[in-house]
Amino acid sequence: MTPEEFISWLAPAAQAQCKPYNLPASVLISQGALESGWGRYKIGEYNIFGRKWGGWGNYIEKTTWECYNGEWQQITAKFQGYESLLQACDDWCILITQEPYYADAWAAWYNSHDVEQFVRALVPVYATDPDYADKVLSTIWANNLTQYD
Known part of the structure; x- marks a missing residue:
């Protein structure tokens, strides 16, 4: 898919699922793209x-790369299997709003509605890539994804 096709495919589900949780669809779309x-x-x-x-539910085992203590390591991990795109988006929303690890990120969004503050609070828990926050934000700005919030 091109970026435009991907956004057209994901944005309706992202908006539908993010709205009831009061979350920014732009971050969901950007993370999905990355x-x-x-x-x-x-x-x-x-x-x-x-x-x-x-x-x-179902899981899928895949080999992946994770960054631990500044070093990239290849591991085999179990990944969630979803029955629909809506289910995948809903699970992302549930993760952010209900998982205690994300309480600071959720509070950052809830109190400010500032996408950058939200991403910077979310990323240290969500990803091991030290540049991930900048990647998420760059994708949001480059593709005008805040229009879907």
Whole structure:
């Protein structure tokens, strides 16, 4: 998919699922784009976030790279299998709003509605890539994704 096709494919589900949770669809779309290479590297049909298996439903085992203590390591991990794009987006929203690890990120968004503050609070918990926040924000700004918030 091209970036435009990916955004057209994901934006309606992102908006539908983010709205009830009061979350910015722009961040969901950006993370989906980065994690899946604009849809080229989905895990299964709908896991575009690289979401690890949460202990429910199906999972898919894949080899992946993680950065620990500044060093990249190849590991085999279980990733969540989703039945629909809406389910994948809903799981992202549930993760951010209900998982205690993301309480600071959720509070940053809830109190400020500032996308950059939200991303900078979210990323240290969400990803091991030390440049991930800048990548998420660059993708948002380059593609005008805040229009979907």
